[in-house]
Amino acid sequence: MAERPVKIIGIVCNWCSYAGADTAGVGRYKQPPNVRLVRVPCTGRIDPLFALKAFEKGADGVLISGCHPGDCHYSEGNYYARRKFELAERMIHHLGIPKERFRWTWVSASEGQRWQQVVTEFVAAVEKLGPREGRAL
Amino acid sequence: MSRQDHIREFAAQALSEGRVDYFIGWKEGFNPSEVIPAFVKEVAQVDQLLWNPLCHHNLVTFLKRNMPDPPEAKIGVCVKGCDSRTLVALLQEQLVDRERLYVVGVPCDGIMDRRRLEKEFAEEIVDIAFSEKGQVVVTTRSGEKREFDQQAVLLDMCTRCRYPNPLYADDMAGPAVPEPDREESQPDWSDLADYEALSDDGKQELLARIYATCVRCFACINVCPVCVCWDRCVNRSRQPELVSQKVETKSNLLFQMVHMFHVAGRCPSCGACDRACPVEIPLYLLHRKMNKELYDMFGFEPGTKLDEKPVFQVFNLADQFGD
Numbered sequence: 001m002a003e004r005p006v007k008i009i010g011i012v013c014n015w016c017s018y019a020g021a022d023t024a025g026v027g028r029y030k031q032p033p034n035v036r037l038v039r040v041p042c043t044g045r046i047d048p049l050f051a052l053k054a055f056e057k058g059a060d061g062v063l064i065s066g067c068h069p070g071d072c073h074y075s076e077g078n079y080y081a082r083r084k085f086e087l088a089e090r091m092i093h094h095l096g097i098p099k100e101r102f103r104w105t106w107v108s109a110s111e112g113q114r115w116q117q118v119v120t121e122f123v124a125a126v127e128k129l130g131p132r133e134g135r136a137l
Numbered sequence: 138m139s140r141q142d143h144i145r146e147f148a149a150q151a152l153s154e155g156r157v158d159y160f161i162g163w164k165e166g167f168n169p170s171e172v173i174p175a176f177v178k179e180v181a182q183v184d185q186l187l188w189n190p191l192c193h194h195n196l197v198t199f200l201k202r203n204m205p206d207p208p209e210a211k212i213g214v215c216v217k218g219c220d221s222r223t224l225v226a227l228l229q230e231q232l233v234d235r236e237r238l239y240v241v242g243v244p245c246d247g248i249m250d251r252r253r254l255e256k257e258f259a260e261e262i263v264d265i266a267f268s269e270k271g272q273v274v275v276t277t278r279s280g281e282k283r284e285f286d287q288q289a290v291l292l293d294m295c296t297r298c299r300y301p302n303p304l305y306a307d308d309m310a311g312p313a314v315p316e317p318d319r320e321e322s323q324p325d326w327s328d329l330a331d332y333e334a335l336s337d338d339g340k341q342e343l344l345a346r347i348y349a350t351c352v353r354c355f356a357c358i359n360v361c362p363v364c365v366c367w368d369r370c371v372n373r374s375r376q377p378e379l380v381s382q383k384v385e386t387k388s389n390l391l392f393q394m395v396h397m398f399h400v401a402g403r404c405p406s407c408g409a410c411d412r413a414c415p416v417e418i419p420l421y422l423l424h425r426k427m428n429k430e431l432y433d434m435f436g437f438e439p440g441t442k443l444d445e446k447p448v449f450q451v452f453n454l455a456d457q458f459g460d
Binding site: 056069080082083085090105 | 333335337339340341342344348379380390397423426427430431434449452453458459460
């Protein structure tokens with residue numbers, strides 16, 4: 001049986017990365033279909049629990065993206081968020097989930113091309129590792 | 138005067154002057170290797186208070202939001218070095234009312250690992266005696282006597298302690314104990330080295346084995362002094378059900394990670410959760426690691442400065458995280 005395609009959960013902020021993904025779609029940039037997007041109001045809303053929950057439920061990778069620092073729609077949400085994500089990344093790696101399976105980055109609404117690049121790179125990295133099997137989380 | 142006498146004196150004074158409604162300390166437990174929290178309401182009862190290297194309970198737990206009974210009670214409480222850090226962490230976020238507290242700080246020489254001591258003997262321990270010189274004499278049911286050096290049977294985290302003296306106290310029970318030079322020395326994280334040396338798959342395997350035994354009794358969360366939203370805990374919420382109520386490896390680990398993330402920046406690794414766990418899950422693997430990373434990221438040690446805000450409640454434009 002062929003390996004199943006990898007499943008990736010993307011958690012994106014409404015104002016930048018979701019719009020950025022939209023821009024990528026409108027611009028007809030080719031991107032892998034493995035990413036399912038969850039739209040949240042702001043990266044400041046994202047609890048590290050979301051990423052862990054996605055892994056628990058069987059996601060092979062989690063991609064978090066929002067406005068560039070300084071561009072937050074709510075002025076400062078992503079300043080708080082980046083501290084949380086940094087810890088989350090380290091703790092997720094501590095659990096034995098390879099670094100390649102968790103990525104957080106900034107993509108603005110106009111950066112359709114950057115979104116394509118981020119998704120393509122991330123999916124390629126996760127595909128290299130393959131689907132997660134027999135995992136503790 | 139011993140520290141125990143100091144504690145009794147402070148408690149008696151505070152109670153007789155009406156400065157506190159009750160005083161929380163430690164008293165003799167139901168078996169000789171265990172000490173339990175004591176709630177002293179009258180001066181006549183202060184003689185039950187004691188201090189010895191078995192007093193591992195972090196009494197700050199009883200000050201948590203909604204916990205004091207009645208809620209407006211004035212409380213006296215004993216804190217060790219690590220306990221005082223949890224108290225400072227709560228004070229930093231105004232989670233306890235400083236005006237209603239009377240804090241007696243107890244400089245601490247390290248707490249003994251009761252479980253390790255019990256495992257040393259095949260039989261039940263009937264008596265533990267402490268000498269002034271830091272020796273411990275343990276007697277078992279059949280009369281076997283063995284002497285230990287207190288330093289040799291300490292809790293693992295006490296051997297790495299950087300704050301043996303309380304950081305916040307109204308009165309100190311006795312002179313301070315020698316401290317490591319914190320300017321010079323870095324925290325010692327060597328207890329994590331074995332785990333961190335494992336491969337990713339090795340870590341997952343080990344965690345799967347460890348967390349298969351969790352019975353989700355919530356002892357770690359109930360006993361945690363800095364886990365404060367316990368009446369609205371996402372771990373207990375059924376609607377929406379964010380963390381499954383099912384007791385199985387994956388949910389157990391997720392459950393524990395939720396706890397860790399929620400106390401990040403507040404948890405000083407006092408180890409109360411490790412000691413409360415009935416199946417002896419090594420929770421320090423998570424909370425010590427979290428504190429290691431916080432130290433690495435911000436040079437931050439939770440609960441050490443009263444006027445400081447926890448790192449996740451503030452931000453700095455100059456932070457260099459992410460790409």
